[in-house]
Amino acid sequence: MEPxxxxxxxxxxxxxLVGARLKDMFSERLPVFIAAPLALAVSSQLxxxxxLLPLAEGVTLYSIPANILAGPLLPLVTVPGTLAAVLxxxxxxxxxGLLWLAGLPGSxxxxxxxxxxxxxxxxxxxxxxxxxxxxxxxxxxxxxxxCRMVIDFRxxxxxxxxxxxxxxxxxxxxxxxxxxxxxxxLIGQSPPEGWRLALCDVGQGDMLVVRTGEHAxxxxxxxxxxxxxxxxxSTLAVDQVEILMITHDHLDHYGGIPGVAEAAMIEEIVYxxxxxxxxxxxxxxxxxxxLQVPESRGRVGQSQDQEGAYPVTWQVWAAADYHSNTNDNxxxxxxxxxxxxxxxxxxxxxxxxxxxxxxxxxxxxxxGLLLGRNALPNVVDxxxxxxxxxxxxxxxxxxxxxxSVALIGVGEDNDYGHPSDAVVDTLNxxxxxxxxxxxxxxxxxxxxxxxxxxxxxx
Numbered sequence: 001m002e003p004x005x006x007x008x009x010x011x012x013x014x015x016x017l018v019g020a021r022l023k024d025m026f027s028e029r030l031p032v033f034i035a036a037p038l039a040l041a042v043s044s045q046l047x048x049x050x051x052l053l054p055l056a057e058g059v060t061l062y063s064i065p066a067n068i069l070a071g072p073l074l075p076l077v078t079v080p081g082t083l084a085a086v087l088x089x090x091x092x093x094x095x096x097g098l099l100w101l102a103g104l105p106g107s108x109x110x111x112x113x114x115x116x117x118x119x120x121x122x123x124x125x126x127x128x129x130x131x132x133x134x135x136x137x138x139x140x141x142x143x144x145x146x147c148r149m150v151i152d153f154r155x156x157x158x159x160x161x162x163x164x165x166x167x168x169x170x171x172x173x174x175x176x177x178x179x180x181x182x183x184x185x186l187i188g189q190s191p192p193e194g195w196r197l198a199l200c201d202v203g204q205g206d207m208l209v210v211r212t213g214e215h216a217x218x219x220x221x222x223x224x225x226x227x228x229x230x231x232x233x234s235t236l237a238v239d240q241v242e243i244l245m246i247t248h249d250h251l252d253h254y255g256g257i258p259g260v261a262e263a264a265m266i267e268e269i270v271y272x273x274x275x276x277x278x279x280x281x282x283x284x285x286x287x288x289x290x291l292q293v294p295e296s297r298g299r300v301g302q303s304q305d306q307e308g309a310y311p312v313t314w315q316v317w318a319a320a321d322y323h324s325n326t327n328d329n330x331x332x333x334x335x336x337x338x339x340x341x342x343x344x345x346x347x348x349x350x351x352x353x354x355x356x357x358x359x360x361x362x363x364x365x366x367x368g369l370l371l372g373r374n375a376l377p378n379v380v381d382x383x384x385x386x387x388x389x390x391x392x393x394x395x396x397x398x399x400x401x402x403x404s405v406a407l408i409g410v411g412e413d414n415d416y417g418h419p420s421d422a423v424v425d426t427l428n429x430x431x432x433x434x435x436x437x438x439x440x441x442x443x444x445x446x447x448x449x450x451x452x453x454x455x456x457x458x
Contacts (some may be wrong), residue, residue, distance in 0.1 A: 006051050014047030015040060041067040066116040076105035119439075191236045192455040195444040196310060196337050197356065197382070200232035201437040204411030204418075205252035208358060208384055209236060210335055212306045216240040218314070219260060220333065220358050220384070223409075224252040226259030232442055233263035235457055241266045242306065245298070247331040247360030249273035254282060258289040269295035270302075272331035272360070275321040297321070298331045312337055313353070317376060323366060327387060330360025332370075334377045339447050347381070348447050355379050357401060359386035364394030371400055382407065382445075382452070385427075389419020389436075395426040405433050405445075405452060412438040 022043050026035035045063050080102040084095035191198075200207035202223025209232065210218040217238045222229045233239075241264045246254045248271075257279070260266060269291075271279045280291045298319035306312040318332035336353035348354050357380045359367075367386070370376045380401035386393035388410040398406075406427045410418045419436065427434045435443050435454060442457040 007048050010047040010051045011044035014043040014045070017043070018046070019043040037068045037071045040071060041065075062116040062119055066112050070109045070112045073105040073108050077102045077109065191457065192444050192446055194446050194448060195236070195455065196339075196447045197445040198232070198236055198457065199384075199407045199409065199435055199437060199443045200229070201442040202228040202232065202256055202409065203437075204388065204414045204416075205256065206247070206360075206384070206388070206409040207232060207256065208407070208409075209233070209238060210312055210337070210356070211236075211238075211310045212242050212312050213240065213308055213310060216242055218243045218245065218306070218312065218335075220245045221247055221253040221360075221409075222256035222260050224255035226256050226262065228259065229256030230259035230263040233260060235442065236444070239264045243267065243304075244269045244293075245331060245333060245358075246271040246273070246279050247358070248326050248329050249277045249282065250326065250361065251286075253360070254279060255286065257283050257291070258287060261289065261291060266291065266293045269293050270298045270316075270331070271295060272298050272319040272321065273329050274326050298333075309340070310337075311340065311350075318362070318370060320366075325363060325366075327361035327363050327392075328366040330362045330386075331358075332360060332362060332376070333358050334380075337447055342448070348452070354381050354447055354452060356382040356384070357403075358384040359393075359397065361387040361390075361393075362397075363387065363392045364396065367394055367397045371396055376400065381405065383432075384409075385419070385423065387418075388414075388416070389423045390416065391420035391422055393423065395422060398423065398426050398430065398432075402430050403432050405435070407443075408434065408436045410436055410438045414438070 019039050023035055023039035026039050030038070041063070045067070080098040084098035084102065087098070088095040196211050198209040198211075200209060200223070203225055205223030205225070206221040207223045207229055208220040210220070212218055215237055217233075217236070217240070219233075219238075219241050222244070233241075241260060244257070244260060244266050246257075246269065269279050279295050280293065283289050283291055298316045300316055300319055302319075303313065303315035306314075313336040315334050316331065317334055318330065320329045323329050335356040335358070337348070337356065338350050338353035339348050340350070342349040344351055346352065355377065357377055362370075363386070367376075376397065378400075380403050382405040383398070383401050383403035384407045386397065389408045408419050424434070433454075437443075440454075440456060444455045444457050446453045446455060
């Protein structure tokens, strides 16, 4: 059965079974123009949630208010749209006008959906495996008890029903409250199965994790706060960092290394930055942490294949040490990720991998020189935007790469104005799906069946 049909059946069942009763109950305390759409949204959401959990892999927190806002626009779409379909063969010129009119409220519904999806915790993670199924069963049982109480609202709820409802409230509170903001994972939370890439929320800093094994990864930068870097790797269940790549010698890119070392064994460090700078020496000078890890400067053209269940290739495209602005000495790396089970020829297959470009804090002038020398990759699917989306990163690389997905590591309410409006507007114009840690927190991505799917981890 198609998911859309399942959702339609579930929503209709909710409206038919408890919608009218909920409207009567809400009308006792609310004006009817609020009670009616609220009852419609709540009754449908109550029944579609058990269907949505395995599809969305999380709880959509803003569905009810979004549906209430979008509800008045729906008839303005369906009525002229249906009439246009009827008249399309006999009066196509008239049906075109009707469809154009229907498009205006349709755009309004889309804007409401996009706005709700961009809010913090828009998709709160739901635990996977046995824990997730048990909690879903508690939710479903509580929903049934609530429906019985609504239908026969004159009867007093039984003790068992009170217990179920209390359990359901506790379950939703545990999942919905953004505990991911704390340096501990949610109880029962585990990384999404098959995740390949994660943008870590480390405040005003950068940290990207590229999976290479069951509990192994390449880490690009580590932010500034060790506890946040450690929390991200713990959430991802990464205990082996095959390569730690540090793009340059700014604290918001290497300050979190002690946390990485606490969470995982670091096998090797590849870095760039000013001439004479050493990652190991900088970390020891910072807080006394001694890293017994071999380190080496990245070299343009340096490459490696990471084979296994989560294959990755990478190549260094820039690693200068002579620019006066250390941002321009950033390590620029082009990754290729693929799924061994994806059919040949499809994006994400061995012969057409998903391409990720990480730019460090590369600024506009040097980026322009690299573009002029054709010294940056031409094929980019996912772009880690330079310098937290700062204006000095420019937009030329964005337009050259034209990524489908853009990643921005940036602190909430930062004092730098990151990301800049010019960068955000350019990414929107390019049609890129942009994920920002200040708005979306830590985000994991799954690559399968030609899809690159985001999964919030906070």
